Amino acid sequence: MLDVDAVLGDPRVRIVVCCGSGGVGKTTTAAALALRAAEKHGRRTVVLTIDPARRLAQSLGLTELDNTPRVVDGVDGPGELHAMMLDMKRTFDEVVLTHTAPERAREIFANPFYQAMSSTFSGTQEYMAMEKLGQLRAGDRWDLIVVDTPPSRSALDFLDAPARLSRFLDGKMLRLLMVPARAGGKSMFNLVTASFGVFSKAVQKILGAQLLTDLSGFVSALDSTFGGFRERAEQTYRVLQDPQTAFLVVAAPEPDAVREASYFARRLGAERMPLVGLVLNRVHRSELPELSAKQSTEAAAELAEEHAMTAQALEVHALLMRQVARESTVSTDFTDEFPDVPVAHVPAQPTDVHDLTGLRAVGDALAAS
Amino acid sequence: MVLNDSPDGPAARSAHDTAWPARLHVVTGKGGTGKTTVAAALAFALAAGGHRTLLVEVEGRQGLAQLFELEPLPYAERRLPDAGPDVRLLAVDPEEALLEYLDLFYRMGRAGRALRKLGAIDFATTIAPGLRDVLLTGKVKEATTRTDDAGRRVYRAVVLDAPPTGRIGRFLNVTAEAARLAKLGPIKTQSESVAALLRSPMTSVHLVTLLEEMPVQETTDAIAELSGLNIPIGKIIVNSTRPPLLADAKLTQAELKRGLVAAGLPVDRRTVTTLLAEARDHQARHALEQQLRGELAELRRPMLELPLLPDGIDLAGVRHLAGLLRAAA
Ligand SMILES: Nc1ncnc2c1ncn2[C@@H]1O[C@H](COP(=O)(O)OP(=O)(O)OP(=O)(O)O)[C@@H](O)[C@H]1O
Ligand SMILES: Nc1ncnc2c1ncn2[C@@H]1O[C@H](COP(=O)(O)OP(=O)(O)O)[C@@H](O)[C@H]1O
Ligand SMILES: [Mg+2]
Ligand SMILES: [Mg+2]
Numbered sequence: 001m002l003d004v005d006a007v008l009g010d011p012r013v014r015i016v017v018c019c020g021s022g023g024v025g026k027t028t029t030a031a032a033l034a035l036r037a038a039e040k041h042g043r044r045t046v047v048l049t050i051d052p053a054r055r056l057a058q059s060l061g062l063t064e065l066d067n068t069p070r071v072v073d074g075v076d077g078p079g080e081l082h083a084m085m086l087d088m089k090r091t092f093d094e095v096v097l098t099h100t101a102p103e104r105a106r107e108i109f110a111n112p113f114y115q116a117m118s119s120t121f122s123g124t125q126e127y128m129a130m131e132k133l134g135q136l137r138a139g140d141r142w143d144l145i146v147v148d149t150p151p152s153r154s155a156l157d158f159l160d161a162p163a164r165l166s167r168f169l170d171g172k173m174l175r176l177l178m179v180p181a182r183a184g185g186k187s188m189f190n191l192v193t194a195s196f197g198v199f200s201k202a203v204q205k206i207l208g209a210q211l212l213t214d215l216s217g218f219v220s221a222l223d224s225t226f227g228g229f230r231e232r233a234e235q236t237y238r239v240l241q242d243p244q245t246a247f248l249v250v251a252a253p254e255p256d257a258v259r260e261a262s263y264f265a266r267r268l269g270a271e272r273m274p275l276v277g278l279v280l281n282r283v284h285r286s287e288l289p290e291l292s293a294k295q296s297t298e299a300a301a302e303l304a305e306e307h308a309m310t311a312q313a314l315e316v317h318a319l320l321m322r323q324v325a326r327e328s329t330v331s332t333d334f335t336d337e338f339p340d341v342p343v344a345h346v347p348a349q350p351t352d353v354h355d356l357t358g359l360r361a362v363g364d365a366l367a368a369s
Numbered sequence: 370m371v372l373n374d375s376p377d378g379p380a381a382r383s384a385h386d387t388a389w390p391a392r393l394h395v396v397t398g399k400g401g402t403g404k405t406t407v408a409a410a411l412a413f414a415l416a417a418g419g420h421r422t423l424l425v426e427v428e429g430r431q432g433l434a435q436l437f438e439l440e441p442l443p444y445a446e447r448r449l450p451d452a453g454p455d456v457r458l459l460a461v462d463p464e465e466a467l468l469e470y471l472d473l474f475y476r477m478g479r480a481g482r483a484l485r486k487l488g489a490i491d492f493a494t495t496i497a498p499g500l501r502d503v504l505l506t507g508k509v510k511e512a513t514t515r516t517d518d519a520g521r522r523v524y525r526a527v528v529l530d531a532p533p534t535g536r537i538g539r540f541l542n543v544t545a546e547a548a549r550l551a552k553l554g555p556i557k558t559q560s561e562s563v564a565a566l567l568r569s570p571m572t573s574v575h576l577v578t579l580l581e582e583m584p585v586q587e588t589t590d591a592i593a594e595l596s597g598l599n600i601p602i603g604k605i606i607v608n609s610t611r612p613p614l615l616a617d618a619k620l621t622q623a624e625l626k627r628g629l630v631a632a633g634l635p636v637d638r639r640t641v642t643t644l645l646a647e648a649r650d651h652q653a654r655h656a657l658e659q660q661l662r663g664e665l666a667e668l669r670r671p672m673l674e675l676p677l678l679p680d681g682i683d684l685a686g687v688r689h690l691a692g693l694l695r696a697a698a
Binding site: 022023151255256286299302309310311312313315317320322323350351352354 | 624
């Protein structure tokens, strides 16, 4: 069983990262944990959310996207809760400004390639989440930073995307592409270099000379400052391996989500990143497990005519029992493979979670399991 | 662009031509709502009556192989084994599509393959995500409009398991993406012909949603976005719906007790309060679902519902859903 209060109340724990595949409840879990840390453990807490559901954002006071933490109203108890929503483009701009002279920064901002990349490049969001985490940590303003992760299709993107972006920005491949085709040159004997010449010619034709020019302008403008940029990301990555960080993998009790959670748990192990538990979110349970689905369905059939209402209530119960059975098979797959990873179960709330009351209920459920 | 109309005569048309008139069916929705499942079921539905359909995925996730429990699919159109309807599967890989393209227009030949090892192709499709989308949709268009030697269409319908709602607008808006690329040359011509197909009545974008707040919100946003792009919108497919039990009636404790007695079940306090509480939760959920149904209805698109299959989705499940889609007029 996962002891969430032990994690949230431990002053040595400074960062909690909620990861998992999309739609499983990462943002909800992150917000519920942060609220609990502030209310029950008196910690000065900030939650970095990414793409929260609209109504949840509203009740956290995240109506303006200004990329800085804002105090959350309505929090009881001794701690503080601040919340922010990641603005990826703005964070990228800030990074450029910190590492670059103002004229150079202006040049970069004006570059159409930068504009496209800072708002659409796959991986930018993950990188910027990492960057923002680094910034929040630097100030020492917070006892605890709770991080939500981007809604990537795979939970692993959060760990992999920054390295991918780094590789890209260090520009080796680009320099190769920019070399005018010299396939006929005497030194080019192997197939790879020869075809590279043809390839880069073709790529220039397809992408257009302008795009490549923009791109090379962008990369060379960034080149001089990029060292600092990457260093920071590497530093943050190391912090994630430190015991001050606690990873929670969030999954819905469905085969795909639990499979993703297993990949992630394995990967965290390989990277020596501290995984403290699995949160199975939106699970169903019944207080009446002894009335089986089968028994309930049979009774419902029998009562259909004379006692229609009771029959329907029994059908509702049968549906629930079947779901409980399905979910428990799925979660057993995980616990069989990771017997040492503690699990918390959060029941599916009858309606969506979009206010502090709902978050408290989720927090209580997390702590109760 | 030349879009020959189908040479199959009216006799070859089946009833569901009226329900699903397009040739290219693009299935999108929020992540996890059932895009892959619904796309597969639709491909089966359209194949009924001996037609050949193509089911395509473009995200490199091997979702179709997983669904049908097959080995990872190659970049080739393969008939779904186990006979049944003639559904072909294709996993379009952007790298392969780029190589195919380079081969076609620049005669790169096998040499291109060597570039893969260098990561060059990954790089090229990464710096220009628009290029990737143009290549992927280009391949889909090619399959949709392909004809055999006799000039007949190879596929009666092509169903695309598309990227999720958050990315669908950019994915389908190929001309805008291509405008950032070369101003001339084959890629430009190609993207224009793809854009024309995607804006023609041959195409229909269907939105899969659950009766949950976020998927419904994303459906609303996607419809607004696609309408703005003049891309034809098809149906809203509400997936995984539950039966409307106890929909509009109150269940009293006394009634429940009488029923339980009649069925010979225990009527102790815990049984009664638990069943009542479960019934209330179900009703609360149902009320919320009704509200979301109302919001979807306001979008004024044809809507249909697919039930939650209690045992999950396997081949039999896909066929069952296909039957429901076929019946929907
Ligand atoms: N009608 C249904 N009844 C029962 N289970 C369903 C139904 N539709 C989908 N599912 C299940 O829901 C899960 C998600 O479905 P699916 O993979 O089709 O969604 P998707 O939108 O393609 O997801 P992704 O965004 O990850 O590609 C799967 O486990 C699938 O089996
Ligand atoms: N335990 C729960 N019970 C009911 N609804 C939930 C629960 N957890 C999450 N939700 C709802 O599910 C949706 C997705 O949750 P969210 O936290 O945004 O997922 P993610 O961040 O993983 O994409 C939201 O509408 C949220 O209110
Ligand atoms: Mg989220
Ligand atoms: Mg899918």
